[in-house]
Amino acid sequence: MKSYRKELWFNVPTRRALINITEQVAECLKESGIKEGLILVNAMHITASVFINDDESGLHHDYEVWLEQLAPHDPVSQYRHNVGEDNADAHMKRQIMGREVVVAVTDGKLDFGTWERIFYGEFDGRRKKRVLVKIIGE
Secondary structure (H helix, E strand, O other), X not given: OEEXXXXXXXXXXXXXXXXXXXXXXXXXXXXXXXXXXXXXXXXOOOOEEEEEEOOOHHHHHHHHHHHHHHOOOOXXXXXXXXXXXXXXXXXXXXXXXXXXXXXXXXXXXXXXXXXXXXXXXEOOOOOEEEEEEEEEEO
């Protein structure tokens, strides 16, 4: 069995963003030379997320609205965590959207459903953060 590891780095200039990273993960798969196996993609920061869904702008807007209703940023004083900070909502948004995804590799390709794409969700940006891509297989 072979193993491959790479870190993808992001420095999002805004507080929140949803970034399609499917092509970057596919490039990692190509670099790995693995044809059959599994890919783990996970956010290595507690205020960011990795998830799979459709790359459709209306859905992304709906996520923004929904997440803000579930864990509003303001007022920051509503959160005990925000003593000296202002990112408690980002921790909660990450919890909702998830830490990681696992994708099957078949015949050297990401084995996706029709509209599935991999996204990096940033909920407390404006600094450098990383995503781990770990691939195992043959």
